[in-house]
Amino acid sequence: MPGPNGSVPAEAQLRAAIEDTLRVTGSWFALMLGLGLTGVLIGFALILNKTQLFTLMPTTLSRDTLFAATVFWVIALVAAAAIRIVQQHAVAAVSRYVSERLAVPAVLCTVQRAGRPEALAGEALDAIETMREAFGGQLPQIALSLLTTPLLLVLIFALHWAAGVMSVAFCVAGGVVSLLMTRAAHRAATVAGESRTRAFGMTADAMRSGEAVLAMGMLPRLVRHWVAAAAEGSAEAWASERRAERLKTLLEILVGALRGSIIFIMAGLTLAGQNVNGAFAGAILVIGTVVGPFMGIGAHLRSLTGALAAWQHLRGMVRGTAPVAEGIAFPPPATALRAEHLSFGYRGPTPPLFRNLQLEVGAGEIVAIVGPSGSGKSTLLRLLMGILRPGSGGAYLDGHATSQWDRRELARHVGYLPQDALLSRASVAEAIARLEAPDMEAVMEAARRAGAHETIIGLPCGYATLLTGSYQLSMGQRHRIALARALYGNPRLLVLDELAGSLDAEGEAEVARLLQRLRAEGIAVLFTTHRPNLLAAADRVLAIRRGQLVPAGEEVPVHGTLRLARAPRPAVAA
Numbered sequence: 001m002p003g004p005n006g007s008v009p010a011e012a013q014l015r016a017a018i019e020d021t022l023r024v025t026g027s028w029f030a031l032m033l034g035l036g037l038t039g040v041l042i043g044f045a046l047i048l049n050k051t052q053l054f055t056l057m058p059t060t061l062s063r064d065t066l067f068a069a070t071v072f073w074v075i076a077l078v079a080a081a082a083i084r085i086v087q088q089h090a091v092a093a094v095s096r097y098v099s100e101r102l103a104v105p106a107v108l109c110t111v112q113r114a115g116r117p118e119a120l121a122g123e124a125l126d127a128i129e130t131m132r133e134a135f136g137g138q139l140p141q142i143a144l145s146l147l148t149t150p151l152l153l154v155l156i157f158a159l160h161w162a163a164g165v166m167s168v169a170f171c172v173a174g175g176v177v178s179l180l181m182t183r184a185a186h187r188a189a190t191v192a193g194e195s196r197t198r199a200f201g202m203t204a205d206a207m208r209s210g211e212a213v214l215a216m217g218m219l220p221r222l223v224r225h226w227v228a229a230a231a232e233g234s235a236e237a238w239a240s241e242r243r244a245e246r247l248k249t250l251l252e253i254l255v256g257a258l259r260g261s262i263i264f265i266m267a268g269l270t271l272a273g274q275n276v277n278g279a280f281a282g283a284i285l286v287i288g289t290v291v292g293p294f295m296g297i298g299a300h301l302r303s304l305t306g307a308l309a310a311w312q313h314l315r316g317m318v319r320g321t322a323p324v325a326e327g328i329a330f331p332p333p334a335t336a337l338r339a340e341h342l343s344f345g346y347r348g349p350t351p352p353l354f355r356n357l358q359l360e361v362g363a364g365e366i367v368a369i370v371g372p373s374g375s376g377k378s379t380l381l382r383l384l385m386g387i388l389r390p391g392s393g394g395a396y397l398d399g400h401a402t403s404q405w406d407r408r409e410l411a412r413h414v415g416y417l418p419q420d421a422l423l424s425r426a427s428v429a430e431a432i433a434r435l436e437a438p439d440m441e442a443v444m445e446a447a448r449r450a451g452a453h454e455t456i457i458g459l460p461c462g463y464a465t466l467l468t469g470s471y472q473l474s475m476g477q478r479h480r481i482a483l484a485r486a487l488y489g490n491p492r493l494l495v496l497d498e499l500a501g502s503l504d505a506e507g508e509a510e511v512a513r514l515l516q517r518l519r520a521e522g523i524a525v526l527f528t529t530h531r532p533n534l535l536a537a538a539d540r541v542l543a544i545r546r547g548q549l550v551p552a553g554e555e556v557p558v559h560g561t562l563r564l565a566r567a568p569r570p571a572v573a574a
């Protein structure tokens with residue numbers, strides 16, 4: 001369902017991809033089961049054929065019987081091989097289909113939902129990977145084995161009761177040992193994994209703060225912590241591993257016992273005067289097919305239940321998620337950004353951040369938002385940008401909810417500076433041009449306005465410098481480039497989180513001058529800051545208090561007491 005500019009929202013794409021995948025894999029699974037059952041029936045027929053041959057040949061000595069049985073045997077073998085080839089191709093094809101059909105929309109959706117409380121994309125990716133692994137692995141064979149076991153057992157009992165009893169006994173014993181073994185191995189892997197994650201986390205942490213660790217003599221204590229974290233749980237992991245090893249040996253003994261007992265039971269029954277040759281030989285051919293899957297049922301069941309849970313999860317997501325409306329390309333905004341009766345809280349036990357919040361920012365107006373760390377400044381900007389959806393009320397640009405705008409259209413009119421500033425897989429010019437083909441005149445104009453031009457031309461490759469390259473940009477340099485990206489294309493509205501970020505005093509003064517210019521050009525600016533000096537450049541300063549925006553007074557508590565550089569103009573929140 002293309003949008004007005006030919007694009008389809010990522011959530012709609014993911015939903016369509018999941019629906020397609022469920023449909024295709026459902027048909028595929030039915031095909032695999034159908035082929036599998038046909039294979040089992042052919043197997044039965046082959047066994048009956050051999051049993052017949054074995055029983056009849058000594059008495060009839062008929063060439064015709066031998067010829068007919070041989071022809072049947074060849075046809076059945078060819079059919080079984082053909083089924084196997086089709087199954088292998090189908091497994092490879094469906095595994096590739098699942099990956100290819102879902103990967104792109106899942107990634108798009110993950111990016112689109114970044115910062116939102118809903119976890120759809122992450123969950124979908126996990127479920128997709130579980131399903132892909134299962135489809136590419138032994139899932140159809142396992143499902144088939146479990147479904148055909150009762151049928152095979154009936155056949156074995158029909159051939160000979162003793163073979164039937166033996167099969168059931170080995171199925172049960174093998175199944176129980178296999179389940180216990182898988183549980184022990186899984187426990188060992190989980191405990192070892194947790195301990196490894198703790199140790200890796202500490203290592204990453206130490207690397208991030210390497211200088212502080214060395215400078216303040218924390219290295220010996222850090223090493224002790226690291227060793228303790230690595231050792232924690234290793235005793236339990238070791239014990240579980242030993243248990244799994246012992247159970248594996250028991251399983252191997254069971255397989256050996258199965259092979260041996262066939263001969264002994266056959267001998268015993270012969271001694272008891274029974275003619276077991278034909279029937280028992282047929283049963284022996286089937287016993288391995290029945291008992292084999294039970295010897296590995298622990299691992300198989302884990303994979304099967306994981307795949308079924310992933311399947312149910314994806315189905316639930318498709319049923320439970322309303323299709324997301326596609327973005328609309330409204331005309332360029334002429335008037336204001338407004339928040340009306342906006343309420344929002346992240347999921348969880350924390351109280352709502354905003355209740356009935358009101359705000360209006362008109363063209364050419366500069367509004368600053370202040371508040372202590374964690375009061376919700378960044379969250380409010382995300383809500384205004386339509387990245388987060390409010391619980392009630394809304395954020396509107398020119399009267400249209402910002403979440404309803406087509407994002408690329410909105411980006412033409414709005415520049416946004418998040419705190420976590422830059423993508424790294426691009427050149428400086430591409431980053432400023434928002435990953436489009438850079439219009440260098442506009443890129444340099446934005447860089448000059450952001451005070452980034454001088455910095456950029458001093459980089460090893462200037463505007464072509466790769467942000468991933470060996471050249472390490474300082475926090476202040478990255479911030480200026482991100483600000484240039486927000487200014488690119490002369491948007492009518494700027495939403496800037498921590499406007500002065502990690503800039504020095506000179507950078508702060510430049511930003512204040514930029515605000516004056518933006519006001520003169522009639523551009524609306526909403527920014528957050530912890531810098532008192534910047535508040536002087538704002539027309540209004542609003543503070544977040546008890547979930548609402550109120551005019552900030554002479555003193556605004558931001559990290560203690562913050563004095564405004566000059567008395568704020570009369571401030572209204574909405």
Ligand SMILES: Nc1ncnc2c1ncn2[C@@H]1O[C@H](COP(=O)(O)OP(=O)(O)OP(=O)(O)O)[C@@H](O)[C@H]1O
Pocket residue numbers: 115116117346347353371372373374375376377378379380
């Ligand atoms: N994705 C999220 N899920 C749950 N809680 C979140 C999420 N993002 C932020 N929060 C919480 O919401 C509150 C407001 O966070 P926010 O980042 O908006 O504050 P802030 O005023 O911008 O802080 P700072 O001045 O330090 O940047 C904090 O308590 C934070 O822990």
